[in-house]
Amino acid sequence: MHIELRDQPFQPLAELAMYQAGLDERLAGQYGAAAIFIGTMRDFNDGDTVRRMTLEHYPGMTERQLQRLVETAFRDWPLLDALVMHRVGTVHPNDPIVLVAVWSVHRAAAFAACRFIMEALKSTAPFWKREETVTGSRWVEHNTAGFLESAPPD
Amino acid sequence: MHIELRDQPFQPLAELAMYQAGLDERLAGQYGAAAIFIGTMRDFNDGDTVRRMTLEHYPGMTERQLQRLVETAFRDWPLLDALVMHRVGTVHPNDPIVLVAVWSVHRAAAFAACRFIMEALKSTAPFWKREETVTGSRWVEHNTAGFLESAPPD
Amino acid sequence: MVVHVKYFASLRDRLGRAGDELETVAGLTVADVWAALHSATPLPPNTLVAVNLEYAELTQSVRDGDEVAFFPPVTGG
Amino acid sequence: MVVHVKYFASLRDRLGRAGDELETVAGLTVADVWAALHSATPLPPNTLVAVNLEYAELTQSVRDGDEVAFFPPVTGG
Numbered sequence: 001m002h003i004e005l006r007d008q009p010f011q012p013l014a015e016l017a018m019y020q021a022g023l024d025e026r027l028a029g030q031y032g033a034a035a036i037f038i039g040t041m042r043d044f045n046d047g048d049t050v051r052r053m054t055l056e057h058y059p060g061m062t063e064r065q066l067q068r069l070v071e072t073a074f075r076d077w078p079l080l081d082a083l084v085m086h087r088v089g090t091v092h093p094n095d096p097i098v099l100v101a102v103w104s105v106h107r108a109a110a111f112a113a114c115r116f117i118m119e120a121l122k123s124t125a126p127f128w129k130r131e132e133t134v135t136g137s138r139w140v141e142h143n144t145a146g147f148l149e150s151a152p153p154d
Numbered sequence: 155m156h157i158e159l160r161d162q163p164f165q166p167l168a169e170l171a172m173y174q175a176g177l178d179e180r181l182a183g184q185y186g187a188a189a190i191f192i193g194t195m196r197d198f199n200d201g202d203t204v205r206r207m208t209l210e211h212y213p214g215m216t217e218r219q220l221q222r223l224v225e226t227a228f229r230d231w232p233l234l235d236a237l238v239m240h241r242v243g244t245v246h247p248n249d250p251i252v253l254v255a256v257w258s259v260h261r262a263a264a265f266a267a268c269r270f271i272m273e274a275l276k277s278t279a280p281f282w283k284r285e286e287t288v289t290g291s292r293w294v295e296h297n298t299a300g301f302l303e304s305a306p307p308d
Numbered sequence: 309m310v311v312h313v314k315y316f317a318s319l320r321d322r323l324g325r326a327g328d329e330l331e332t333v334a335g336l337t338v339a340d341v342w343a344a345l346h347s348a349t350p351l352p353p354n355t356l357v358a359v360n361l362e363y364a365e366l367t368q369s370v371r372d373g374d375e376v377a378f379f380p381p382v383t384g385g
Numbered sequence: 386m387v388v389h390v391k392y393f394a395s396l397r398d399r400l401g402r403a404g405d406e407l408e409t410v411a412g413l414t415v416a417d418v419w420a421a422l423h424s425a426t427p428l429p430p431n432t433l434v435a436v437n438l439e440y441a442e443l444t445q446s447v448r449d450g451d452e453v454a455f456f457p458p459v460t461g462g
Contacts, residue, residue, distance in 0.1 A: 013174065017167045029197030029247035036190035037261065039462055043183030055461065056394055058454060061438040086461065093183035098462050106298055107193065107385075111269050118261060118462060124440070126433075127461025128394035139395040140460040144260055193385055209384070210317055212377060215361040240384065252385050261462075272385060278363070280356075281384025282317035293318040294383040 001074070001082050003066045005057065007089040012038045012099040019083050023103065031080045033107040035114035037100045043093035045140070048133040055088045055097070058126035062086075069120040073102070076116070077109040084117065086127065155228070155236050157220045159211065161243040166192045166253040173237050177257065185234045187261040189268035191254045197247035199294070202287040209242045209251070212280035216240075223274040227256070230270070231263040238271065240281065309334050309372035311341055316379035319355065339366040341376050354381050386411050386449035388418055393456035396432065416443040418453050431458050 002019065016036065023031075043050055070082050085099040100117050104110040122143045129140040156173065170190065177185075197204055224236050237255040245251060254271050258264040276297045283294040313328040320326050328345050336344070338359065342351050357364050358377040370376060390405040397403050405422050413421070415436065419428050434441050435454040447453060 013167050013171045020167065024248060029195075032194055032196045034190075034192040034194070036188075036192070037265070038188040038190070039261065040186055040188070041183075042186045042259065057461070058391075058393055058435070058438075058456070061435055061454070064438050065440075094178060105196065107191065107272060108298070111191070111265075111272075115265050118265075122459075122462040124459065125461050126393065126435070126456060126459050128457065129460045130394070139398075139457070142458050143460050143462065144262070211384070212314075212316055212358070212361075212379065215358055215377070218361050219363075276382075276385040278382065279384050280316065280358070280379060280382050282380065283383045284317070293321075293380070296381050297383050297385065 001070060003063060003070060003084045005062065005086055005088050007087075009091075009095050010085060010087070010099075012085070012096045015085060015099060016083065016101055019101070023081055027080055027103070030105070031103040032105050033110040034101060034103050035107070035110035036102075037098070037114055037118050038096055039098040039118075041091050041093050041095045041097055045131060048131075048135070050093065050131045050133055052132040053091050054130045054132075055086075055091060056128045056130065057086075057088045062126050065125050066121065069117060069124065072120070073113040073117050077104065077113040079104050079109060079113055082113070082117070084121070086121075086125070088127070155224060157217060157224060157238045159217065159240055159242050161241075163245075163249050164239060164241070164253075166239070166250045169239060169253060170237065170255055173255070177235055181234055181257070184259070185257040186259050187264040188255060188257050189261070189264035190256075191252070191268055191272050192250055193252040193272075195245050195247050195249045195251055199285060202285075202289070204247065204285045204287055206286040207245050208284045208286075209240075209245060210282045210284065211242045216280050219279050220275065223271060223278065226274070227267040227271050231258065231267040233258050233263060233267055236267070236271070238275070240275075240279070242281070309370075311336070311370055312373075312375045313341060313345060314375065314377040316377065318380050319352065319378055322352075323349075334372070336370050337366065338364060338368050338370060338376055341370055342366075342378065351378070352380070355379065356381065386447075388413070388447055389450075389452045390418060390422060391452065391454040393454065395457050396429065396455055399429075400426075411449070413447050414443065415441060415445050415447060415453055418447055419443075419455065428455070429457070432456065433458065 081103040083101040087097045102110050102114040235257040239253040241251050256264050256268040311330040315323050338357050356379050388407040415434050433456050
Protein backbone atom coordinates (compact mmCIF):
# COMPACT_ATOMS: atom_id res chain seq x y z
CA MET A 1 0.00 0.00 0.00
CA HIS A 2 1.37 3.41 -0.91
CA ILE A 3 -0.08 6.87 -0.36
CA GLU A 4 1.66 9.96 -1.61
CA LEU A 5 1.09 13.67 -2.09
CA ARG A 6 2.85 15.35 -5.00
CA ASP A 7 3.51 19.08 -5.27
CA GLN A 8 4.66 18.83 -8.91
CA PRO A 9 2.92 17.45 -12.02
CA PHE A 10 3.00 13.64 -12.20
CA GLN A 11 2.18 11.01 -14.82
CA PRO A 12 -0.31 8.55 -13.34
CA LEU A 13 0.24 5.85 -15.96
CA ALA A 14 4.01 5.99 -15.54
CA GLU A 15 3.67 5.92 -11.75
CA LEU A 16 1.29 3.01 -12.05
CA ALA A 17 3.67 1.10 -14.33
CA MET A 18 6.51 1.58 -11.86
CA TYR A 19 4.39 0.54 -8.92
CA GLN A 20 3.04 -2.45 -10.80
CA ALA A 21 6.59 -3.64 -11.55
CA GLY A 22 7.32 -3.78 -7.82
CA LEU A 23 3.98 -5.39 -7.15
CA ASP A 24 4.62 -8.09 -9.74
CA GLU A 25 7.72 -9.16 -7.83
CA ARG A 26 5.51 -9.95 -4.86
CA LEU A 27 2.11 -10.79 -6.31
CA ALA A 28 2.54 -12.04 -9.89
CA GLY A 29 -0.24 -14.49 -10.70
CA GLN A 30 -2.20 -13.68 -7.54
CA TYR A 31 -4.25 -10.69 -8.62
CA GLY A 32 -6.84 -10.95 -11.37
CA ALA A 33 -8.20 -7.45 -11.27
CA ALA A 34 -6.96 -3.88 -11.07
CA ALA A 35 -9.46 -1.03 -10.88
CA ILE A 36 -7.97 2.39 -11.48
CA PHE A 37 -9.30 5.91 -11.35
CA ILE A 38 -7.52 9.00 -12.64
CA GLY A 39 -8.94 12.45 -11.98
CA THR A 40 -7.75 15.23 -14.27
CA MET A 41 -8.22 18.99 -14.13
CA ARG A 42 -10.81 20.28 -16.56
CA ASP A 43 -10.60 23.71 -18.16
CA PHE A 44 -14.20 24.53 -17.24
CA ASN A 45 -16.40 24.38 -14.16
CA ASP A 46 -19.85 25.73 -13.43
CA GLY A 47 -19.96 27.30 -16.87
CA ASP A 48 -16.67 29.21 -16.59
CA THR A 49 -13.28 28.71 -18.17
CA VAL A 50 -10.75 27.80 -15.50
CA ARG A 51 -7.14 28.73 -16.23
CA ARG A 52 -5.41 27.46 -13.13
CA MET A 53 -6.26 25.91 -9.81
CA THR A 54 -4.58 25.75 -6.42
CA LEU A 55 -4.97 22.62 -4.32
CA GLU A 56 -4.57 23.40 -0.65
CA HIS A 57 -4.36 20.65 1.95
CA TYR A 58 -3.89 20.14 5.66
CA PRO A 59 -0.37 18.71 6.00
CA GLY A 60 -0.35 15.78 8.38
CA MET A 61 -4.08 15.30 8.51
CA THR A 62 -4.46 14.73 4.77
CA GLU A 63 -1.97 11.85 4.72
CA ARG A 64 -3.48 10.39 7.88
CA GLN A 65 -7.01 10.58 6.50
CA LEU A 66 -6.00 8.97 3.19
CA GLN A 67 -4.24 6.20 5.12
CA ARG A 68 -7.33 5.66 7.22
CA LEU A 69 -9.72 5.37 4.30
CA VAL A 70 -7.45 2.98 2.41
CA GLU A 71 -7.21 0.85 5.55
CA THR A 72 -11.01 0.88 5.73
CA ALA A 73 -11.11 -0.43 2.15
CA PHE A 74 -8.65 -3.21 3.05
CA ARG A 75 -10.83 -4.14 6.00
CA ASP A 76 -14.03 -4.22 3.95
CA TRP A 77 -12.82 -5.93 0.74
CA PRO A 78 -10.24 -8.65 0.04
CA LEU A 79 -7.59 -6.39 -1.50
CA LEU A 80 -4.02 -7.26 -2.40
CA ASP A 81 -2.61 -3.77 -2.84
CA ALA A 82 -3.56 -0.11 -3.31
CA LEU A 83 -1.88 3.03 -4.59
CA VAL A 84 -3.17 6.55 -3.97
CA MET A 85 -1.46 9.68 -5.29
CA HIS A 86 -2.84 13.22 -5.09
CA ARG A 87 -1.57 16.57 -6.30
CA VAL A 88 -1.25 19.64 -4.13
CA GLY A 89 -0.18 23.12 -5.21
CA THR A 90 -0.83 24.78 -8.55
CA VAL A 91 -2.42 22.66 -11.27
CA HIS A 92 -3.31 23.51 -14.85
CA PRO A 93 -5.96 22.12 -17.19
CA ASN A 94 -5.27 18.52 -18.21
CA ASP A 95 -2.93 17.99 -15.23
CA PRO A 96 -3.67 14.79 -13.32
CA ILE A 97 -4.99 15.46 -9.82
CA VAL A 98 -5.62 12.05 -8.31
CA LEU A 99 -4.75 8.42 -8.99
CA VAL A 100 -6.39 5.56 -7.13
CA ALA A 101 -5.48 1.97 -8.04
CA VAL A 102 -6.64 -1.17 -6.28
CA TRP A 103 -5.62 -4.77 -6.91
CA SER A 104 -7.66 -7.80 -5.92
CA VAL A 105 -8.26 -11.42 -6.91
CA HIS A 106 -11.64 -10.63 -8.45
CA ARG A 107 -13.10 -7.61 -10.17
CA ALA A 108 -16.04 -7.01 -7.83
CA ALA A 109 -13.82 -6.14 -4.88
CA ALA A 110 -11.45 -4.07 -7.03
CA PHE A 111 -14.24 -1.99 -8.57
CA ALA A 112 -16.07 -1.48 -5.29
CA ALA A 113 -12.98 -0.59 -3.27
CA CYS A 114 -11.65 1.82 -5.91
CA ARG A 115 -14.99 3.56 -5.98
CA PHE A 116 -15.19 3.64 -2.19
CA ILE A 117 -11.73 5.16 -1.86
CA MET A 118 -12.54 7.88 -4.40
CA GLU A 119 -15.84 8.77 -2.77
CA ALA A 120 -14.32 8.75 0.72
CA LEU A 121 -11.39 10.86 -0.51
CA LYS A 122 -13.74 13.38 -2.13
CA SER A 123 -15.87 13.74 0.98
CA THR A 124 -13.32 13.42 3.81
CA ALA A 125 -9.72 14.07 2.71
CA PRO A 126 -8.81 17.66 3.63
CA PHE A 127 -8.07 19.18 0.23
CA TRP A 128 -9.55 22.43 -1.07
CA LYS A 129 -9.60 23.77 -4.60
CA ARG A 130 -9.35 27.42 -5.52
CA GLU A 131 -10.05 28.07 -9.18
CA GLU A 132 -8.74 30.98 -11.22
CA THR A 133 -11.16 32.02 -13.92
CA VAL A 134 -11.03 35.03 -16.24
CA THR A 135 -13.05 37.00 -13.69
CA GLY A 136 -10.90 36.18 -10.66
CA SER A 137 -10.36 33.40 -8.19
CA ARG A 138 -12.94 31.45 -6.18
CA TRP A 139 -13.01 28.54 -3.77
CA VAL A 140 -14.86 25.48 -5.05
CA GLU A 141 -17.79 25.22 -2.65
CA HIS A 142 -18.44 21.49 -2.73
CA ASN A 143 -17.71 18.38 -4.74
CA THR A 144 -20.17 16.81 -7.15
CA ALA A 145 -22.30 13.97 -5.87
CA GLY A 146 -20.79 10.57 -6.40
CA PHE A 147 -22.87 7.51 -5.67
CA LEU A 148 -26.07 9.45 -6.21
CA GLU A 149 -25.38 9.90 -9.92
CA SER A 150 -24.03 6.44 -10.52
CA ALA A 151 -27.09 4.21 -10.53
CA PRO A 152 -27.24 2.04 -13.64
CA PRO A 153 -29.48 3.64 -16.26
CA ASP A 154 -33.11 2.55 -16.65
CA MET B 155 -13.62 4.80 -29.29
CA HIS B 156 -11.34 1.88 -30.03
CA ILE B 157 -11.91 -1.86 -29.69
CA GLU B 158 -9.20 -4.35 -30.42
CA LEU B 159 -8.41 -8.04 -30.03
CA ARG B 160 -4.77 -9.00 -29.52
CA ASP B 161 -3.33 -12.45 -30.16
CA GLN B 162 0.01 -11.60 -28.51
CA PRO B 163 0.85 -10.32 -25.00
CA PHE B 164 0.20 -6.60 -24.58
CA GLN B 165 1.02 -3.97 -21.96
CA PRO B 166 -2.22 -2.28 -20.88
CA LEU B 167 -0.53 0.72 -19.25
CA ALA B 168 1.63 1.37 -22.31
CA GLU B 169 -1.40 1.00 -24.62
CA LEU B 170 -3.34 3.33 -22.38
CA ALA B 171 -0.55 5.93 -22.39
CA MET B 172 -0.42 5.84 -26.20
CA TYR B 173 -4.17 6.10 -26.53
CA GLN B 174 -4.30 8.89 -23.99
CA ALA B 175 -1.72 10.89 -25.95
CA GLY B 176 -4.00 10.84 -28.99
CA LEU B 177 -7.01 11.60 -26.84
CA ASP B 178 -5.29 14.62 -25.30
CA GLU B 179 -4.92 16.13 -28.76
CA ARG B 180 -8.69 16.14 -29.09
CA LEU B 181 -10.00 16.36 -25.54
CA ALA B 182 -7.38 18.02 -23.31
CA GLY B 183 -9.13 19.85 -20.49
CA GLN B 184 -12.52 18.34 -21.27
CA TYR B 185 -12.42 15.09 -19.33
CA GLY B 186 -12.14 15.07 -15.57
CA ALA B 187 -12.34 11.34 -14.99
CA ALA B 188 -10.89 8.13 -16.37
CA ALA B 189 -12.03 4.79 -14.96
CA ILE B 190 -9.87 1.86 -15.96
CA PHE B 191 -10.06 -1.88 -15.43
CA ILE B 192 -7.29 -4.36 -16.14
CA GLY B 193 -7.95 -8.08 -15.89
CA THR B 194 -4.90 -10.29 -15.48
CA MET B 195 -4.48 -14.06 -15.60
CA ARG B 196 -4.12 -15.64 -12.18
CA ASP B 197 -2.05 -18.76 -11.57
CA PHE B 198 -4.88 -20.42 -9.66
CA ASN B 199 -8.58 -21.05 -10.12
CA ASP B 200 -11.07 -23.20 -8.24
CA GLY B 201 -8.28 -24.40 -5.97
CA ASP B 202 -5.94 -25.57 -8.74
CA THR B 203 -2.71 -24.18 -10.09
CA VAL B 204 -3.22 -23.02 -13.66
CA ARG B 205 -0.16 -23.07 -15.89
CA ARG B 206 -1.57 -21.76 -19.13
CA MET B 207 -4.86 -20.77 -20.62
CA THR B 208 -6.30 -20.58 -24.11
CA LEU B 209 -8.75 -17.83 -24.94
CA GLU B 210 -11.00 -18.84 -27.80
CA HIS B 211 -13.37 -16.37 -29.45
CA TYR B 212 -15.89 -16.15 -32.25
CA PRO B 213 -14.17 -14.04 -34.92
CA GLY B 214 -16.52 -11.42 -36.26
CA MET B 215 -19.15 -11.78 -33.56
CA THR B 216 -16.78 -10.94 -30.70
CA GLU B 217 -15.76 -7.60 -32.21
CA ARG B 218 -19.37 -6.83 -33.10
CA GLN B 219 -20.61 -7.64 -29.61
CA LEU B 220 -17.87 -5.53 -27.96
CA GLN B 221 -18.75 -2.65 -30.28
CA ARG B 222 -22.40 -3.00 -29.38
CA LEU B 223 -21.89 -2.95 -25.64
CA VAL B 224 -19.55 0.05 -25.79
CA GLU B 225 -22.15 1.86 -27.88
CA THR B 226 -24.73 1.00 -25.23
CA ALA B 227 -22.47 2.59 -22.61
CA PHE B 228 -22.15 5.74 -24.75
CA ARG B 229 -25.91 5.90 -25.07
CA ASP B 230 -26.50 5.46 -21.33
CA TRP B 231 -23.76 7.68 -19.89
CA PRO B 232 -22.16 10.97 -21.04
CA LEU B 233 -18.83 9.49 -22.15
CA LEU B 234 -16.05 11.21 -24.06
CA ASP B 235 -14.07 8.16 -25.14
CA ALA B 236 -13.54 4.46 -24.47
CA LEU B 237 -10.83 1.90 -25.14
CA VAL B 238 -11.35 -1.88 -24.96
CA MET B 239 -8.59 -4.40 -25.62
CA HIS B 240 -8.86 -8.16 -25.09
CA ARG B 241 -6.43 -11.01 -25.51
CA VAL B 242 -7.14 -14.14 -27.52
CA GLY B 243 -4.90 -17.19 -27.90
CA THR B 244 -2.51 -18.61 -25.32
CA VAL B 245 -2.00 -16.64 -22.11
CA HIS B 246 0.21 -17.30 -19.12
CA PRO B 247 -0.10 -16.30 -15.46
CA ASN B 248 0.29 -12.55 -14.94
CA ASP B 249 -0.47 -11.82 -18.61
CA PRO B 250 -3.05 -9.05 -19.04
CA ILE B 251 -6.31 -10.34 -20.53
CA VAL B 252 -8.56 -7.31 -20.75
CA LEU B 253 -8.28 -3.55 -20.59
CA VAL B 254 -11.35 -1.30 -20.37
CA ALA B 255 -10.87 2.47 -20.07
CA VAL B 256 -13.60 5.09 -20.10
CA TRP B 257 -13.26 8.88 -20.09
CA SER B 258 -15.96 11.28 -18.96
CA VAL B 259 -16.41 14.76 -17.51
CA HIS B 260 -17.30 13.40 -14.07
CA ARG B 261 -16.34 10.31 -12.14
CA ALA B 262 -19.82 8.88 -11.61
CA ALA B 263 -20.35 8.22 -15.33
CA ALA B 264 -16.79 6.94 -15.80
CA PHE B 265 -17.02 4.45 -12.94
CA ALA B 266 -20.49 3.24 -13.86
CA ALA B 267 -19.77 2.86 -17.57
CA CYS B 268 -16.44 1.06 -16.99
CA ARG B 269 -18.19 -1.35 -14.67
CA PHE B 270 -21.05 -1.84 -17.09
CA ILE B 271 -18.72 -2.59 -20.00
CA MET B 272 -16.80 -5.17 -17.96
CA GLU B 273 -19.94 -6.91 -16.73
CA ALA B 274 -21.51 -6.90 -20.20
CA LEU B 275 -18.25 -8.18 -21.72
CA LYS B 276 -18.04 -10.97 -19.15
CA SER B 277 -21.60 -12.08 -19.72
CA THR B 278 -22.10 -11.51 -23.47
CA ALA B 279 -18.82 -11.24 -25.42
CA PRO B 280 -18.12 -14.62 -27.04
CA PHE B 281 -14.82 -15.59 -25.43
CA TRP B 282 -14.13 -18.95 -23.79
CA LYS B 283 -11.28 -19.92 -21.49
CA ARG B 284 -9.67 -23.34 -21.41
CA GLU B 285 -7.30 -23.76 -18.48
CA GLU B 286 -4.34 -26.10 -18.32
CA THR B 287 -3.72 -27.36 -14.84
CA VAL B 288 -1.29 -30.03 -13.64
CA THR B 289 -4.03 -32.62 -14.08
CA GLY B 290 -5.04 -31.69 -17.63
CA SER B 291 -7.09 -29.09 -19.44
CA ARG B 292 -10.63 -27.95 -18.73
CA TRP B 293 -13.07 -25.38 -20.01
CA VAL B 294 -14.00 -22.69 -17.52
CA GLU B 295 -17.72 -23.29 -16.98
CA HIS B 296 -18.89 -19.81 -16.07
CA ASN B 297 -17.63 -16.42 -14.95
CA THR B 298 -17.79 -15.21 -11.38
CA ALA B 299 -20.72 -13.03 -10.43
CA GLY B 300 -20.08 -9.34 -10.84
CA PHE B 301 -22.63 -6.88 -9.55
CA LEU B 302 -23.92 -9.40 -7.03
CA GLU B 303 -20.69 -9.32 -5.04
CA SER B 304 -20.13 -5.61 -5.30
CA ALA B 305 -22.57 -4.10 -2.85
CA PRO B 306 -20.88 -1.73 -0.40
CA PRO B 307 -20.09 -3.51 2.85
CA ASP B 308 -22.40 -3.18 5.86
CA MET C 309 -31.63 -23.83 -48.46
CA VAL C 310 -28.14 -24.01 -46.88
CA VAL C 311 -27.37 -23.11 -43.28
CA HIS C 312 -23.79 -22.68 -42.05
CA VAL C 313 -23.58 -24.02 -38.50
CA LYS C 314 -20.76 -23.33 -36.03
CA TYR C 315 -19.89 -24.75 -32.62
CA PHE C 316 -17.47 -23.25 -30.11
CA ALA C 317 -15.45 -24.22 -27.06
CA SER C 318 -16.68 -27.18 -24.97
CA LEU C 319 -19.62 -27.74 -27.31
CA ARG C 320 -17.29 -28.09 -30.28
CA ASP C 321 -15.11 -30.53 -28.32
CA ARG C 322 -18.19 -32.54 -27.33
CA LEU C 323 -19.50 -32.74 -30.89
CA GLY C 324 -16.05 -33.43 -32.27
CA ARG C 325 -16.26 -30.79 -34.99
CA ALA C 326 -16.32 -27.01 -35.45
CA GLY C 327 -19.40 -26.87 -37.64
CA ASP C 328 -21.81 -28.36 -40.11
CA GLU C 329 -23.29 -27.38 -43.43
CA LEU C 330 -27.01 -28.15 -43.37
CA GLU C 331 -28.97 -28.50 -46.61
CA THR C 332 -32.59 -28.37 -45.70
CA VAL C 333 -36.04 -27.11 -46.56
CA ALA C 334 -37.01 -23.52 -45.82
CA GLY C 335 -38.98 -22.49 -42.75
CA LEU C 336 -36.77 -23.85 -39.99
CA THR C 337 -36.13 -22.21 -36.65
CA VAL C 338 -32.79 -22.28 -34.84
CA ALA C 339 -34.11 -25.12 -32.68
CA ASP C 340 -35.09 -27.04 -35.84
CA VAL C 341 -31.56 -26.62 -37.18
CA TRP C 342 -30.11 -28.21 -34.05
CA ALA C 343 -32.64 -31.03 -34.12
CA ALA C 344 -31.99 -31.74 -37.81
CA LEU C 345 -28.27 -32.14 -37.14
CA HIS C 346 -28.32 -33.76 -33.69
CA SER C 347 -31.45 -35.83 -33.41
CA ALA C 348 -29.83 -37.98 -30.72
CA THR C 349 -28.43 -35.08 -28.68
CA PRO C 350 -30.71 -32.59 -26.96
CA LEU C 351 -29.38 -29.04 -26.98
CA PRO C 352 -27.41 -28.71 -23.72
CA PRO C 353 -29.06 -26.38 -21.22
CA ASN C 354 -27.57 -22.85 -21.13
CA THR C 355 -26.43 -23.11 -24.74
CA LEU C 356 -26.32 -19.68 -26.37
CA VAL C 357 -27.32 -19.07 -29.95
CA ALA C 358 -26.29 -16.51 -32.56
CA VAL C 359 -27.58 -15.96 -36.08
CA ASN C 360 -25.33 -13.99 -38.42
CA LEU C 361 -23.10 -12.87 -35.51
CA GLU C 362 -25.97 -11.56 -33.36
CA TYR C 363 -27.51 -13.25 -30.33
CA ALA C 364 -30.80 -14.93 -31.22
CA GLU C 365 -33.59 -17.00 -29.69
CA LEU C 366 -34.18 -20.68 -30.47
CA THR C 367 -37.48 -19.67 -32.04
CA GLN C 368 -35.86 -17.36 -34.59
CA SER C 369 -36.44 -18.32 -38.22
CA VAL C 370 -33.39 -19.19 -40.29
CA ARG C 371 -32.93 -18.06 -43.87
CA ASP C 372 -30.90 -19.44 -46.76
CA GLY C 373 -27.21 -18.68 -46.24
CA ASP C 374 -27.52 -17.80 -42.55
CA GLU C 375 -24.70 -18.58 -40.15
CA VAL C 376 -26.08 -20.20 -36.99
CA ALA C 377 -23.77 -20.64 -34.00
CA PHE C 378 -24.24 -22.68 -30.83
CA PHE C 379 -21.95 -22.13 -27.87
CA PRO C 380 -21.69 -22.52 -24.08
CA PRO C 381 -21.86 -19.60 -21.61
CA VAL C 382 -19.07 -17.15 -22.36
CA THR C 383 -16.11 -16.80 -19.99
CA GLY C 384 -14.03 -13.87 -21.25
CA GLY C 385 -12.72 -10.86 -19.39
CA MET D 386 -3.86 25.75 28.84
CA VAL D 387 -2.81 26.54 25.27
CA VAL D 388 -4.74 25.48 22.17
CA HIS D 389 -3.25 25.73 18.67
CA VAL D 390 -6.00 26.72 16.26
CA LYS D 391 -5.83 26.43 12.47
CA TYR D 392 -8.06 27.67 9.66
CA PHE D 393 -8.03 26.50 6.05
CA ALA D 394 -9.16 27.58 2.61
CA SER D 395 -12.11 29.98 2.39
CA LEU D 396 -12.44 30.11 6.17
CA ARG D 397 -8.83 31.26 6.50
CA ASP D 398 -9.40 33.91 3.83
CA ARG D 399 -12.53 35.09 5.60
CA LEU D 400 -10.82 35.35 8.98
CA GLY D 401 -7.73 36.92 7.45
CA ARG D 402 -5.31 34.56 9.20
CA ALA D 403 -4.19 30.92 9.17
CA GLY D 404 -4.56 30.31 12.89
CA ASP D 405 -4.63 31.49 16.47
CA GLU D 406 -2.94 30.56 19.72
CA LEU D 407 -5.55 30.46 22.46
CA GLU D 408 -4.53 30.70 26.11
CA THR D 409 -7.51 29.72 28.16
CA VAL D 410 -8.82 27.82 31.14
CA ALA D 411 -9.21 24.03 31.00
CA GLY D 412 -12.51 22.29 30.26
CA LEU D 413 -13.40 23.83 26.91
CA THR D 414 -15.07 22.06 24.02
CA VAL D 415 -14.25 22.68 20.36
CA ALA D 416 -17.30 24.93 20.15
CA ASP D 417 -16.04 26.90 23.16
CA VAL D 418 -12.68 27.39 21.46
CA TRP D 419 -14.38 28.96 18.44
CA ALA D 420 -16.59 31.15 20.63
CA ALA D 421 -13.61 32.33 22.69
CA LEU D 422 -11.78 33.47 19.55
CA HIS D 423 -14.68 34.69 17.42
CA SER D 424 -17.36 35.98 19.72
CA ALA D 425 -18.76 38.17 16.93
CA THR D 426 -18.70 35.46 14.24
CA PRO D 427 -20.91 32.39 14.52
CA LEU D 428 -19.26 29.22 13.19
CA PRO D 429 -20.31 29.01 9.53
CA PRO D 430 -22.69 26.14 8.82
CA ASN D 431 -21.02 23.03 7.33
CA THR D 432 -17.70 23.88 8.95
CA LEU D 433 -15.70 20.74 9.65
CA VAL D 434 -13.59 20.28 12.74
CA ALA D 435 -10.47 18.26 13.51
CA VAL D 436 -8.61 17.80 16.78
CA ASN D 437 -5.02 16.59 16.51
CA LEU D 438 -5.45 15.69 12.82
CA GLU D 439 -8.61 13.60 13.35
CA TYR D 440 -12.19 14.61 12.58
CA ALA D 441 -14.02 15.61 15.76
CA GLU D 442 -17.38 16.89 16.96
CA LEU D 443 -18.00 20.39 18.28
CA THR D 444 -18.77 18.85 21.65
CA GLN D 445 -15.35 17.21 21.98
CA SER D 446 -13.27 18.37 24.94
CA VAL D 447 -9.98 20.08 24.19
CA ARG D 448 -6.81 19.45 26.17
CA ASP D 449 -3.69 21.49 26.75
CA GLY D 450 -1.52 21.50 23.62
CA ASP D 451 -4.23 20.23 21.27
CA GLU D 452 -4.33 21.36 17.65
CA VAL D 453 -7.88 22.32 16.70
CA ALA D 454 -8.67 22.95 13.03
CA PHE D 455 -11.73 24.54 11.43
CA PHE D 456 -12.30 24.22 7.69
CA PRO D 457 -14.99 24.28 5.00
CA PRO D 458 -16.27 21.16 3.17
CA VAL D 459 -13.39 19.46 1.40
CA THR D 460 -13.12 19.54 -2.40
CA GLY D 461 -10.24 17.27 -3.35
CA GLY D 462 -10.10 14.46 -5.86
